[in-house]
Amino acid sequence: MDTVPPSDRPGTCPTWCTLTHGRHRGEDDTVHVSGSLVVRHTVLRLCMTVDPGTGAQEGPFVLVGAEELTLHEAEALIDALTQLVDRGAEVSPPAGA
Numbered sequence: 001m002d003t004v005p006p007s008d009r010p011g012t013c014p015t016w017c018t019l020t021h022g023r024h025r026g027e028d029d030t031v032h033v034s035g036s037l038v039v040r041h042t043v044l045r046l047c048m049t050v051d052p053g054t055g056a057q058e059g060p061f062v063l064v065g066a067e068e069l070t071l072h073e074a075e076a077l078i079d080a081l082t083q084l085v086d087r088g089a090e091v092s093p094p095a096g097a
């Protein structure tokens with residue numbers, strides 16, 4: 001796996017960002033995107049923008065396919081899924097149990 005040379009990373013680049021910065025000046029260095037996880041056919045990743053001039057930060061957001069969730073919304077989704085999975089598991093014991 002390629003690692004981005006530290007000199008090419010803007011100071012605002014989070015550790016989870018996998019983009020190669022410094023190739024294109026301007027807009028490209030304001031967006032930071034993580035590696036992707038795939039659940040079924042949906043791509044999940046983190047995304048954040050930082051304006052190098054003003055330092056204004058948007059995100060990080062969790063991208064679920066085309067949906068953009070705040071971290072708080074993603075946590076709510078996790079909680080809801082966990083509740084449903086726990087309830088479902090009550091009636092069907094996990095495999096191998």
Ligand SMILES: [Zn+2]
Pocket residue numbers: 013014017018019021031032033
């Ligand atoms: Zn970055």
